[in-house]
Amino acid sequence: MADPTREFFAGLAAQGHTPLLQSESGTLRFDLKEGKRTQRWYVTVKKGDVAVSRKGAAADCVIHAEKALFDGIAAGKVNATAAALRDAVTMDGKVGLFLFFQRLFPGPSGEQGDDRPVAGYAKRRP
Amino acid sequence: MSYELVQVLDGNTFVVSDKCGDIEPSLLDATGLFSFDTRFLSKWVLTVNGERLNALSTDDLQYFETRFFLVPGTGTVYIDAKLSVIRQRAVGNGFHEELTILNHDEKPVDLTVRVEADCDFADLFEVKDALAKKGSYTTRVADGRLVLGYERETYKRETWIEATAPAAIDEHGLTFAAHVEPHGEWTTDLHVITASGGLGFHLDRTKYERNAKKALPIMEHSLEKWVGDAPRLECDWAWLKTTYQRSLVDLAALRFEPVAFPGQSLPAAGLPWFMTMFGRDSIFTSLQTLPFTPELAATTLRALGQRQGTRVDDFREEEPGRILHEMRFGELTAFEERPHSPYYGSADATPLFVVLLDEYERWTGDTKLVRELEYEARAALNWIDEFGDRLGNGYISYQRRNETSGLENQSWKDSWDSISYHDGSLPGFPRATCELQGYAYDAKMRGARLARLVWRDAAFADRLEKEAAGLKRRFNRDFWIGDRGFFAVALDADGRQVDSLNSNIGHLLWSGIVDKSKARAVVSHLMGPHLFSGWGVRSLADDEGRFNPIGYHVGTVWPFDNSIIAWGLRRYGYKQEAARIAAAMFDAADFFDGRLPEAFAGYPRELTKYPVQYPTACSPQAWSTGAPLLLVRTMLGLEPIGDNLIVDPVLPVGIGHVELLDIPGRWGRVDAFGRGRVDTRKKSLRRQELGILGEYKPTKTR
Numbered sequence: 001m002a003d004p005t006r007e008f009f010a011g012l013a014a015q016g017h018t019p020l021l022q023s024e025s026g027t028l029r030f031d032l033k034e035g036k037r038t039q040r041w042y043v044t045v046k047k048g049d050v051a052v053s054r055k056g057a058a059a060d061c062v063i064h065a066e067k068a069l070f071d072g073i074a075a076g077k078v079n080a081t082a083a084a085l086r087d088a089v090t091m092d093g094k095v096g097l098f099l100f101f102q103r104l105f106p107g108p109s110g111e112q113g114d115d116r117p118v119a120g121y122a123k124r125r126p
Numbered sequence: 127m128s129y130e131l132v133q134v135l136d137g138n139t140f141v142v143s144d145k146c147g148d149i150e151p152s153l154l155d156a157t158g159l160f161s162f163d164t165r166f167l168s169k170w171v172l173t174v175n176g177e178r179l180n181a182l183s184t185d186d187l188q189y190f191e192t193r194f195f196l197v198p199g200t201g202t203v204y205i206d207a208k209l210s211v212i213r214q215r216a217v218g219n220g221f222h223e224e225l226t227i228l229n230h231d232e233k234p235v236d237l238t239v240r241v242e243a244d245c246d247f248a249d250l251f252e253v254k255d256a257l258a259k260k261g262s263y264t265t266r267v268a269d270g271r272l273v274l275g276y277e278r279e280t281y282k283r284e285t286w287i288e289a290t291a292p293a294a295i296d297e298h299g300l301t302f303a304a305h306v307e308p309h310g311e312w313t314t315d316l317h318v319i320t321a322s323g324g325l326g327f328h329l330d331r332t333k334y335e336r337n338a339k340k341a342l343p344i345m346e347h348s349l350e351k352w353v354g355d356a357p358r359l360e361c362d363w364a365w366l367k368t369t370y371q372r373s374l375v376d377l378a379a380l381r382f383e384p385v386a387f388p389g390q391s392l393p394a395a396g397l398p399w400f401m402t403m404f405g406r407d408s409i410f411t412s413l414q415t416l417p418f419t420p421e422l423a424a425t426t427l428r429a430l431g432q433r434q435g436t437r438v439d440d441f442r443e444e445e446p447g448r449i450l451h452e453m454r455f456g457e458l459t460a461f462e463e464r465p466h467s468p469y470y471g472s473a474d475a476t477p478l479f480v481v482l483l484d485e486y487e488r489w490t491g492d493t494k495l496v497r498e499l500e501y502e503a504r505a506a507l508n509w510i511d512e513f514g515d516r517l518g519n520g521y522i523s524y525q526r527r528n529e530t531s532g533l534e535n536q537s538w539k540d541s542w543d544s545i546s547y548h549d550g551s552l553p554g555f556p557r558a559t560c561e562l563q564g565y566a567y568d569a570k571m572r573g574a575r576l577a578r579l580v581w582r583d584a585a586f587a588d589r590l591e592k593e594a595a596g597l598k599r600r601f602n603r604d605f606w607i608g609d610r611g612f613f614a615v616a617l618d619a620d621g622r623q624v625d626s627l628n629s630n631i632g633h634l635l636w637s638g639i640v641d642k643s644k645a646r647a648v649v650s651h652l653m654g655p656h657l658f659s660g661w662g663v664r665s666l667a668d669d670e671g672r673f674n675p676i677g678y679h680v681g682t683v684w685p686f687d688n689s690i691i692a693w694g695l696r697r698y699g700y701k702q703e704a705a706r707i708a709a710a711m712f713d714a715a716d717f718f719d720g721r722l723p724e725a726f727a728g729y730p731r732e733l734t735k736y737p738v739q740y741p742t743a744c745s746p747q748a749w750s751t752g753a754p755l756l757l758v759r760t761m762l763g764l765e766p767i768g769d770n771l772i773v774d775p776v777l778p779v780g781i782g783h784v785e786l787l788d789i790p791g792r793w794g795r796v797d798a799f800g801r802g803r804v805d806t807r808k809k810s811l812r813r814q815e816l817g818i819l820g821e822y823k824p825t826k827t828r
Contacts, residue, residue, distance in 0.1 A: 020436060023498045076437070082467040085460035086281040087323040095325060096386030099432055107437030107444065 005032065005067065008074035009041055012104065013052035020103045022048040026094060028101055029059035032067040039067055043101070061093040076106035136190045136217040137383055138162055138394070138401040138455075139320065145181045147194040147213045147223075148172060151246075156253045158245075159221060159285075160398070161320040163456035165253065166220065166285045167274075169244035170318075172213070174198050174227070174237055179211055188349065189379040191216040209235070209306075220285070220319040227313070229306035237306065241316065242299040245285050247276035249456035250399065251464055261457075265297045272300065281460055284321040289314050324455060325385050352378045356418050359758065360785040365716040369754045372720030376746040377419065380411075384429040392425040396724070396747035403453045403468075405430055405475030406538060407748050409482050414689060414752030416489050417759050417789055423486045424495060430479060431502040433468055435509075440527040441465050447509030449475040451533070465531055473514065473524040473536040473562055476506045477569035484572030487580070488766045491792030496580045507573050507590065510566050516556045520600060521617065522566050523556035537562060538687075539630075539665065543672060544679035545616050548625045550671025553618035560613050561630045563601050564637030570594035571638070602641045611647035613640075627651060627667035629687050635694025645698045649824040652691060653703050658822070660731020662688040662710045668728065675728040682725040682740050685711055686749035689756040696760045701776035702825045708757040709778030715754060722750045762786060762798045769793055775800025 012018075030041040042056035065073075069088050072078035080102040083089040091098050134141050139161040143149045149157045149170040159167035172179060179196035186192050193214045197207035208231040214224040229235055246259070261278025272287040272295050291314030293300040304312040352374070359370045381391035382401060393415070394400060395407035408430065412423035435448035442465045443451075454466035465471075480503050487496050496503075514522035526532035535544055537559045545559060546552055570590045577587035605613045607623060613631050614623035631648050634640050640648060651657055656667035662683040666673050674681045688707050695704040714737040715722050724747045727738035762784060763774030769792055777784060781802045788795040 019501045022501050079439075079442075079462060079467055081325075082460055082462050085324045085455055085467065086279065086457075088280045090323070096432070099386045103434075103436040105437075107439045108441070109438060 004071045004075040005039075005041075008105075009043070009052050012043065012050055015050065017049050018104065019048055021045050021050065021100055024048075024097065024100045026060035026097045027056060027058065028097060029056065029062045030070070031062060031064050032070050033065070034067040045097075045101075059093065061091055061095065061097040063089060063091045063098055065089045073105055076108050076110045080105050132184055132186075132192055132194075133398050134186075134190055134192045134215060134217045134221070135379065135398060135401070137381070139217055139219065139221075140398045140401065141167075141215065141217055141221055142398060143170070145184050145194070146172070146179050146196055147192075147215060148178075158253075159318060159320070160250065161220070162322055162324065163250040163402070163454050163459070164283055164322070165248045165250075166245060166283070166320040167243060167318060168246045168248070169242055171242045172196075172211075172225070173240045173242075174209070174211065176238065176240070187214075189375070190218065209237075220317070223316040223318070225314050225316060226311055227304060227306055228311045229308060232308050234305065234307050234310075237304040237312075239302040239304050239312075240299060243272065243274065243285075243287055243318075244298065245274045245276070247283050247457070249458045249464075250454070251456060251458050260461075267295045267297060270295065272297070278457065278461070281457060282323055286317070286319040286321055288317050288319075291315075324460065349375070349378050352419075355790075357789045358787040360783075360787065362782040363712075363780065363784075365720065366712055366758075366781070366784070369712060369715040369720035369722075370758065373751050373754045374418070376721060376751045377411075377415065377422075377748075380746065380748050380751060381422075384425065386432060387425055387429055390425040390428070391422065392429055393422050393748045393752070395749075397745065400747075402455070403429060403433075403450070405449045405451050405472050406478065409449075409475060409478045410686060410690070411748040411752040412482055413478075413485060414686075414749065414756035416485060417764055417791070418755050420486065420490050420790060423482060424490075424492070427479070427483055427486065427495065427499060430475070431499045434502050434505060435470050442467065442469055443471040443527050443532055445470065445509060445513040447476065447505035447507075448513065449479045449506060451475060451536075465528055469532075471524075471526060471528070471533040471536050473522055473559075474538065474565055476509045476514065477522070477562070477565040479503070479506050480569035480573050480576075481565065484576055487576065489791045491769070493580045496576055500581050503573060503576065504586075507569060510569065511593075514562075514566070517558075517619070519558075519621065520597065521558040521604075522562040523558035523617075523619075524562075525555035525557070539628075539679040541678045541680075543677075544665075545624060546626055546666075546670070546672040546680070548627075548671060553616065553622075553624050556619055557616050557624075559616040559630065560601075560605050561633035561637070563597065563605070564634045564639040567594050567597050567601070567639040568637040570597070598639050598641075601639055602644065606644065612651045613644075613648070626670045626672070627656060628670075629657065629663045629665050629684070629691065632663060632687070632691030632694050635698050636690050637694075638697060640698070642698075645700075646824055649695065649698070649700050649703055650822050652695070653706065653822040653824065655822070659683055659728050660710065661714050661726065661737045662707060663691050664728040665725075666728075673728075676738075676740060678725070678740070681728040683714075683728055683737070684725045684750075685714070685722040685753035686747075689749075689753035689760075692757055692760045696763065700824055701763065701774075704760045705776045705778045708761045709780070711753060711757055712778070720754075721746055722753055723747070724750055758784070758786065762800050764789070764798060766791060771796050771798070773798040773800070775802075777802030779803055 025046050028043045032039040042053045044051045073080050132143050141159045142157045151168050158165040177198050182195040184194050196211040198209055210228040212226045216222050264275035266273045274285040276283050293302050306312045356374050361367050380393050382394035383391050392408050393411040395404040408426045412426040416423050430449050433450050435444040436446055448470045450468040450470050451472035452466055453468035458464040459466045516523045524536040571594050574587040574590040577583045607614055614625050615628040615630050616624040632652050656669050657663050666680045672680045692704040692707040717736050723739045725740040765772045777800050784800045786798045
């Protein structure tokens with residue numbers, strides 16, 4: 001069965017670096033509720049370098065959501081900011097970190113946040 | 127909005143009430159306590175012994191604090207009242223009201239004091255449309271507190287109401303049994319707290335609960351520092367000083383703290399309905415205020431950069447690299463019934479973002495922020511050609527993709543009939559308005575400077591400059607209407623010139639896209655009788671088909687527009703003309719107690735003798751507030767060159783001297799002085815001669 005959340009984080013891990021988070025550092029923890037269980041993902045950002053894991057320590061921003069809803073966000077069907085405005089996604093800690101991170105979610109077409117090399121940028125910073 | 131309504135505000139929390147301090151559901155005026163685009167009180171009515179009160183006076187103590195002096199009885203005949211009622215209200219995470227009743231009689235009195243409260247939790251977008259709510263309401267009395275609530279799925283908003291004096295609380299309000307001794311007083315504090323979720327806020331942990339016993343305005347402590355940190359203006363022209371002070375205080379009130387950047391503020395677009403981040407308005411206001419309060423520009427750049435578009439989303443009109451138009455926080459946005467999370471439908475904010483970044487560096491020398499925003503700036507430059515150029519003809523044009531709630535006109539003149547042909551007819555879409563091409567040109571030139579200086583990418587800089595030169599060449603060919611001697615306001619979808627004369631040509635001077643050989647003709651039009659009213663440059667010339675002196679973008683005079691035009695005139699060496707515009711604006715400001723409105727009517731100055739305000743619900747408006755500041759800059763000819771600030775003053779007739787002291791920038795703090803001519807034969811300082819203009823011949827002074 002398709003698992004957009006898993007695919008999203010796997011894609012992020014494979015990518016390893018994104019200029020969309022070039023100026024950011026910190027750890028995000030996603031607590032995604034599935035019935036009684038909570039699926040947990042950690043994303044550590046260091047100046048654009050991204051690492052994904054299922055275990056971690058302290059997080060700068062903890063994000064809570066239903067797994068089903070997050071699947072929608074990961075697939076581009078649900079807008080993360082709107083979901084946060086209606087508390088379908090809630091967060092503790094550095095809200096700003098999440099607001100940077102949301103740039104990575106795909107749009108309605110399912111295509112991931114665009115971080116193609118623009119105007120020679122990525123070329124100079126591998 | 128009725129002049130009898132009173133507003134107090136702090137950030138995006140504000141109260142609109144009648145002159146007694148009461149809030150009642152009204153079809154004509156949107157009153158209430160609002161926060162994050164949601165109404166948290168739609169009813170707040172005070173009675174004493176069942177009677178409404180009558181206002182004696184209302185004092186605005188600060189923008190976040192008002193005092194209402196009231197007496198019982200609402201009749202027209204003034205009765206020698208034995209009671210006075212004082213409500214003092216301060217806004218901050220809701221509001222705090224100090225209610226005091228004074229007994230002037232020699233006998234004690236026992237009173238029933240009642241405050242009725244209710245709330246519809248309407249989204250700002252719903253207030254005037256009276257839309258039916260989809261969620262459900264709750265009311266509870268618990269722990270000495272009345273809690274009004276609203277719930278829709280996970281979305282919850284509550285209003286908590288409590289008092290310091292003993293009260294009987296029911297679901298519709300609070301009742302006090304007040305005993306007041308002869309010449310004594312009775313008092314209670316009323317706390318109204320907005321308990322809000324969304325974007326990291328938690329309903330059960332409001333800022334109010336954590337920090338204070340009272341709802342204290344966040345900005346209160348910083349107002350004095352804010353004004354103190356800005357340069358000091360000295361002048362022999364009293365109302366220029368008044369206007370300058372008014373602008374600084376209004377700017378303080380317009381500060382908006384983005385959720386992601388606590389402790390930093392950017393200029394919101396206007397009070398009270400536009401207390402949110404707008405790409406265009408926040409950028410223009412930041413540009414206007416850079417020499418005075420540069421921290422506004424820094425926060426604007428950071429916050430807009432953070433929310434820069436990264437994906438294609440037709441509903442929000444988001445595109446990679448695009449800078450947002452408007453952010454909203456209410457229920458309709460939260461449930462994706464409105465696209466403001468954020469909405470990106472603006473064609474100018476993206477190039478203007480790059481323009482601001484460069485201008486900011488020129489003033490502050492803050493290369494760290496320029497490095498931090500390198501990706502965003504490059505993505506914005508990329509947007510211009512990849513997405514902004516919708517027809518592939520080398521020009522930015524716009525056509526909305528959200529056909530239901532998107533904006534038709536995505537440039538600053540955003541009303542439906544703002545772009546018209548000489549005969550008054552309207553072009554189709556996409557529309558490539560001229561000022562967009564100017565902004566794109568300037569963004570490329572400034573981007574090139576940053577690439578060379580900060581990003582150390584000479585190849586990119588060369589490419590941008592080459593593109594800019596090509597754009598300038600094509601623009602001066604395709605937009606120039608040779609037989610009339612000005613630039614078309616737009617090209618339509620077929621590449622045909624939209625041939626009316628508009629104030630937009632002044633923005634072209636500011637951007638530097640105008641060929642030197644064409645500048646003189648452009649200036650003649652700007653200062654000529656069809657565009658220049660005597661109170662400023664009209665948005666549309668008075669001999670155009672669609673001209674209307676009280677039409678929103680088709681004849682009125684906009685102070686913001688004029689300040690940018692004055693900057694453009696300076697850029698091309700027309701210092702006297704820039705001073706003339708400054709004079710017209712400052713004269714107008716005097717009629718509005720130093721607060722320039724969004725726009726005023728385009729009647730000729732000799733006809734009305736005073737500027738007729740355009741009726742608007744938004745005052746102060748950020749870029750009108752910023753206009754006098756930019757005009758002080760253009761009057762003094764302030765220009766950062768390298769690590770120095772160049773001062774090249776040309777003052778309007780009637781101003782003897784202007785001093786601007788402690789101007790912040792990469793040089794630390796410096797002072798600027800200007801001397802002018804004062805015509806001592808004139809009794810009045812008001813320059814009526816501004817209104818009497820025939821064919822205009824520019825006087826260029828280098």
